Amino acid sequence: MTATGDLPDDPSGPLPGFHPALRAELTFPLAWGSSPERDFEAWRRAARATVEDHLLVGRQDDTPYAPEFTARSDGDGYTRELVTLSLTRYGRVRGALLTPHGAGPFPAVLLLHDHGSRFDIGKEKLVRPWYDDSRLAAAEDWADRHFDGRFLGDELAGRGYAVLCADALGWGDREPLTYTRQQALAGNLFHLGSSLAGLLAREDERAAGFLASLDRVDARRVAAVGFSMGGYRAWQTAALSDFVAAAVSVCWMTGLKEMMVPGNNTLRGQSAFHMLHPGLARYLDLPDVASIAAPRPMLFLGGEQDRLFTAEGVRTAYARLRAVWHSRGAADRLRTETWPDVGHAFPLRMQDEAFGWLESVLAAPARPPGEGGVPRPRGLFTKE
Template sequence: MGAPDPGVGRRAFVAGAGAALLTGAVTPADARAAGGEGPAAAADGPTAVVEGPLPDFHPALRAELTFPLAWGKSPIRDFRAWRRAARAKVEELLVVGSQDRTPYAPEFTDRRRQDGYTSELVTLALTRHERVRAALLTPDGPGPFPAVLLLHDHGAKFDIGKEKLVRPWYDDTRLASAQGWAQRYFSGRFVGDELARRGYVVLCADALGWGDRGPLAYDQQQALASNFFNLGSSLAGLMAREDARAAGFLAGLDRVDRGRVAAVGFSMGAFRAWQAAALNDDLAAAAAVCWMTGLKEMMVPGNNTLRGQSSYHLLHPGLPRFLDFPDVASIAAPRPMLFFDGGLDPLFPADGVLTAHEKLRAVWRSRHAEERLHLKSWPDLGHVFVDRMQDEVFDWLDCVL
């Protein structure tokens, strides 16, 4: 079996030398030797420029983050009006222009019968700039079927994207890498294939930099993101737009029951899942595994997000002046939402998870819909989406869809 056409998707990948990663602190002496101490030093005496990669005055900046547009803090008291205002603010700060109405113009190839479902590749226009190849799985039977927009993780592994979740029947060269990833994080399962066997249409595409649209090198991420900013756009905003558009495409397929479409993701894919649900009402539900926290609780020395690089895929400039992560996810309320976290997950401190869950619970409770919100911590698990977690997500999808 041949590999996918390398021309599809690669045109949008901005290559170039990677940005250097700042890891060291600058001492007061270094700062003075460089030509001055700045306002903080003038007010409070000599101070280091950075604490690790954080500015010394980061506690003051964190204190200024009050998330005034959050439901309950916003002066808007009508929930539907609040949803419109909050979504409009997120849309504004995606920094990728207006919503894209480009026809999808899908082309279907590489169709193959599998055990209980049919797999095929579909190439479609998620934006006006590029056509993207995705895996599409359809259960046996007459349909229409419920459907899942499946969103892959980051993992600093770029040679595979959709192949992390769907077995690559179309490319033997990626199979070993995909199987290794599935074994490491998913108990050896391909989550998309499992869902298709359970009766769900599944769509899974590569984000920019992964699989057909890469591979991106780890230390190129900041350079790629800064080039987007220089072009008046945003790497994270592009991913958000593409995911929302993919949800619309999936919901519009004749084989899909438009009212029964969910987003499911792990790690960065979880972030993408609740974000897509906030931006697109075509998604009736979302399941997010191992990505939900309060921003302030995450922005602490030593946290992975402070390293730069990978964080740019999730960073919308200016949004924290208005909304926290759970506030954005709450735009999807009162639709059914599932959030799992691993109690041993080093990426998301327990206080951040607790803060986020409390905010989410308050919003769904205010809508008299707390039973539609499924929050769970797995105390013996880390940053994984293993079989018992998958089984619970699958059962939950069967129930809410």
């Protein structure tokens, strides 16, 4: 670390000299196809339980959501409001909730923001902040840089989706971090027997349940959508929550071994702690966790010019995902694409393809994993 404490001297991060031996020990024995369990539903339950154990936070949180709705206004074809709710027992979280005009129930999107080492805005990266003019310039700058100037939440609401986007811990309204402070936050949560990544995963899972519980939402047609770290959060939420019927993950999928190479951003620590579940890699690779969502519809989009992920890592992950969906007779429900002229971004043409795909898979009620319909969570919710 530099004397000023700002950035590491070596931004690639140090790997121990014996890291090849540690790498060789990662055989991912609980992956579908490697696990001795041959019944897929039994494997899903076991794999999900393994992930849950490594979140280092309570598996069940029955805290009532107790939502409070404020700052209501009209957008272009939809209503905007802020909602404050309890995603865990540890505190209240504020999110933006957009609802199309007309009669519901509507299909819905849990929209998950990225990391980007910018913490003053969170939900505002994806939803135009009608409630706070002081954040508008920063939000527009972010949309210009990564989304060709489009606010994804507003676009989806205009296309007929109810949209929920909330701040993750350390962004927006939730004690914004700095680049260096996020590592201290992660370390202190470890000391407290918890995990920054685990807390984020639990909040996203609960947010999916809250969105599905709203009377304005068709609980059978809830999708998780995200870019960058939000893309990671999207497939992770689909793996952990049966309330997610489909997911779109943009610019975040790779094999772990292929990602952890000298020069990769992951080796900095810092942002990695938001996506690092200690010890989980001894059982499951990243695409193995995403595969818990099979055979639900999933779309993975990436850019060949994205320097955060090696081409080998993306190919490895996509191949593992395709093998799982194929084994379930559901190869047509998984779509993996790498755009040759795109970097770490979600340009308009890619957005339009993703939203077209989403419309096609949510046009009719999606089949959840296993038998029966998607349950609507009750008992945790104060009537909207």
